[in-house]
Amino acid sequence: MTEKLLEIDDLSVDYETARGDLKALRNITFDVNKSEIVGIVGESGCGKSTLISAILRLIAPNTRFRSGEVRFKGEDLLTASERKIRDLRGDDISIVFQDPMQTHNPVISIGQQMVDIQHRSKANKAEKRATAAKMLGAVGIPDPEARLSQFPHEFSGGMRQRIAIAMALMSEPDLLIADEPTTALDATLEVQIIERLKDLQRDFGCAILFISHHLGVIAELCDRVVVMYAGAVVESGTVREIFHHPKHPYTRRLIECDPGHIKERARVLPTIPGEVPDLANLPTGCIFRDRCDQAFERCAEVPPLTRLSDGQNAACWLNHAEEPA
Amino acid sequence: MTDAIVNPAKSKSELAIIIAGVARDPLGLIGLIIVGVIVFSAVFAAWIVPYDPIAMNIPDRMQGPPTAHLLGTDQLGRDTFSRVIMGGQVALKVALPAIFGAMAIGLTLGMIAGYGPKWLDNFLMLLFDTIRSFPTVMFALAVVALVGPSLQTVVFVVMATSIPTYGRVARTQTLTLRNSEFILAERAMGASIVRILSVHMLPNIIGVLAVLVAMDIPTVIALEAGLSFLGLGVKPPTPSWGALLKDGYALIRQTPWLVVGGGLPIVIATLGFTFLGESLRDVVDPKLRKNR
Numbered sequence: 001m002t003e004k005l006l007e008i009d010d011l012s013v014d015y016e017t018a019r020g021d022l023k024a025l026r027n028i029t030f031d032v033n034k035s036e037i038v039g040i041v042g043e044s045g046c047g048k049s050t051l052i053s054a055i056l057r058l059i060a061p062n063t064r065f066r067s068g069e070v071r072f073k074g075e076d077l078l079t080a081s082e083r084k085i086r087d088l089r090g091d092d093i094s095i096v097f098q099d100p101m102q103t104h105n106p107v108i109s110i111g112q113q114m115v116d117i118q119h120r121s122k123a124n125k126a127e128k129r130a131t132a133a134k135m136l137g138a139v140g141i142p143d144p145e146a147r148l149s150q151f152p153h154e155f156s157g158g159m160r161q162r163i164a165i166a167m168a169l170m171s172e173p174d175l176l177i178a179d180e181p182t183t184a185l186d187a188t189l190e191v192q193i194i195e196r197l198k199d200l201q202r203d204f205g206c207a208i209l210f211i212s213h214h215l216g217v218i219a220e221l222c223d224r225v226v227v228m229y230a231g232a233v234v235e236s237g238t239v240r241e242i243f244h245h246p247k248h249p250y251t252r253r254l255i256e257c258d259p260g261h262i263k264e265r266a267r268v269l270p271t272i273p274g275e276v277p278d279l280a281n282l283p284t285g286c287i288f289r290d291r292c293d294q295a296f297e298r299c300a301e302v303p304p305l306t307r308l309s310d311g312q313n314a315a316c317w318l319n320h321a322e323e324p325a
Numbered sequence: 326m327t328d329a330i331v332n333p334a335k336s337k338s339e340l341a342i343i344i345a346g347v348a349r350d351p352l353g354l355i356g357l358i359i360v361g362v363i364v365f366s367a368v369f370a371a372w373i374v375p376y377d378p379i380a381m382n383i384p385d386r387m388q389g390p391p392t393a394h395l396l397g398t399d400q401l402g403r404d405t406f407s408r409v410i411m412g413g414q415v416a417l418k419v420a421l422p423a424i425f426g427a428m429a430i431g432l433t434l435g436m437i438a439g440y441g442p443k444w445l446d447n448f449l450m451l452l453f454d455t456i457r458s459f460p461t462v463m464f465a466l467a468v469v470a471l472v473g474p475s476l477q478t479v480v481f482v483v484m485a486t487s488i489p490t491y492g493r494v495a496r497t498q499t500l501t502l503r504n505s506e507f508i509l510a511e512r513a514m515g516a517s518i519v520r521i522l523s524v525h526m527l528p529n530i531i532g533v534l535a536v537l538v539a540m541d542i543p544t545v546i547a548l549e550a551g552l553s554f555l556g557l558g559v560k561p562p563t564p565s566w567g568a569l570l571k572d573g574y575a576l577i578r579q580t581p582w583l584v585v586g587g588g589l590p591i592v593i594a595t596l597g598f599t600f601l602g603e604s605l606r607d608v609v610d611p612k613l614r615k616n617r
Contacts, residue, residue, distance in 0.1 A: 056513055058509065058512055058513055086515050086517065087515065088515070089512070089513055089514055089515035090513065090514030090515035090516070091515060094513075094514065095510070095513045095514070097506060097509070097510055097513075099506060102505065102506035102507060103506050103507050103510045104507055104510075105507050105511075105525050105528070105529070106507075106529070107528045107529050107532075108524075108525070108528055116520075116524050117514055117516075119516070119520065120515075164510075167514070168514075
């Protein structure tokens with residue numbers, strides 16, 4: 001029996017803006033089990049970052065939670081006290097951000113930062129430093145002892161991202177959120193970081209919520225995938241099912257657009273025609289209707305995220321076609 | 326004095342690099358030497374002065390320099406050179422506590438204003454602007470009228486009027502940093518506000534303020550001299566460059582040396598600290614730092 005670590009249940013988040021409420025997330029539902037790697041894919045602006053900020057409650061002042069719960073080990077994070085949330089952050093839940101060039105304090109040495117981040121530990125400074133060096137070694141930084149006294153600008157981008165991963169894993173979290181950790185890096189480094197994350201996940205046994213718009217990386221790393229479009233989950237399931245038998249037209253088009261899947265040489269890379277709808281002024285019915293080439297009358301209603309098989313859910317009326325309406 | 330610009334979070338080698346960088350710049354080197362001499366003479370003033378700076382010696386009054394007195398004597402026969410040296414000590418006694426006090430308070434309030442809630446920011450900014458809207462000399466007049474002239478009064482006046490400058494700079498720096506990704510990362514990792522401000526913001530801000538301190542010291546020295554000149558500064562027997570200048574101004578027909586004794590050190594000290602401050606600014610400029 002797999003144990004549920006993070007349960008997101010019917011989460012809806014709005015941003016209050018001058019143009020009215022921007023419905024950034026609508027009825028998001030998915031789980032992350034213990035020691036599992038779950039990927040979230042979606043275009044820019046589909047609500048991936050809002051989702052992370054909701055989980056960590058690092059929200060902009062104009063954020064409004066309209067419905068739903070974010071349960072971590074059974075406890076609702078949206079109603080937990082500020083104190084409780086702060087205790088979770090960096091201890092049970094850690095995060096690696098997208099741009100490694102920005103996530104370290106430029107004027108403090110890496111060693112000091114890594115010692116500082118262990119502020120919850122009772123260990124003395126020498127012990128903390130030793131832990132820091134050990135973690136740097138674990139993420140593959142050569143000569144970690146000496147490099148502790150160096151400053152962030154003395155490291156390359158890939159190294160900095162590995163340091164960020166080391167810092168995130170230092171508290172041995174149960175859940176590691178990786179917010180597009182390889183987007184700012186080049187392809188070779190991306191493979192390195194992914195391999196490293198896989199190894200570390202095996203060693204530390206933490207669950208990873210891996211956010212990316214790179215399908216290849218998701219397929220390589222994750223156990224399960226959540227596909228998001230314009231603030232809603234359109235499909236979720238195991239990597240095998242999603243990539244081999246996508247049930248939502250958006251997932252299908254997304255996979256077709258991935259350069260890794262294109263067999264023939266083409267002058268122009270395939271794209272999904274149309275634009276992401278305006279979240280402040282939502283169209284009625286299925287959110288993907290305007291761009292979908294298989295849309296029919298029933299799409300005027302919002303399709304629910306329906307369980308199709310043991311490892312797959314999708315929100316599309318096409319999958320209900322044979323059922324009586 | 327150079328110790329004052331040490332960033333506590335930086336290693337010794339960093340300080341050595343900064344000093345070497347200042348010394349490489351000719352104006353910086355001149356500033357470093359002048360400041361060094363002023364600090365040295367202020368610290369060891371008691372052993373340097375050839376005469377007691379407040380001992381009167383009426384028979385030898387108003388002498389010129391080519392006598393036993395290096396810079397002559399004033400209308401009460403006090404040795405001008407001794408008074409200049411002691412005046413330097415007084416100037417630093419006013420400037421250093423006033424500036425560092427103002428920096429400490431301004432830094433704290435500025436960081437709170439920059440990081441805290443909007444209403445607190447507005448309140449502190451209103452407070453800063455209110456203080457700044459007083460002309461310093463008027464403010465000094467009011468304070469002196471209330472508590473009487475003394476060294477402490479000057480320190481208080483200078484400190485109170487300098488706090489807004491430091492507060493505003495600290496606030497601006499905090500505002501630019503508060504939304505930076507590494508601060509967000511710290512918050513995501515569960516750091517408290519105190520930890521974020523003291524461990525992560527402070528080392529990023531202190532460098533800019535250190536330069537401001539070096540640039541501000543000459544202003545404060547001139548301010549102290551100005552207040553003493555107007556009789557609002559340190560009390561008469563205590564030697565001060567401003568008081569020397571005032572005596573010299575009254576007696577300029579009898580002996581020009583008092584004006585020289587009071588004026589020259591102000592000019593030299595102002596130049597020295599300004600050179601040092603400007604050179605320091607170039608050396609610690611974060612945009613140039615990475616290339617070092």
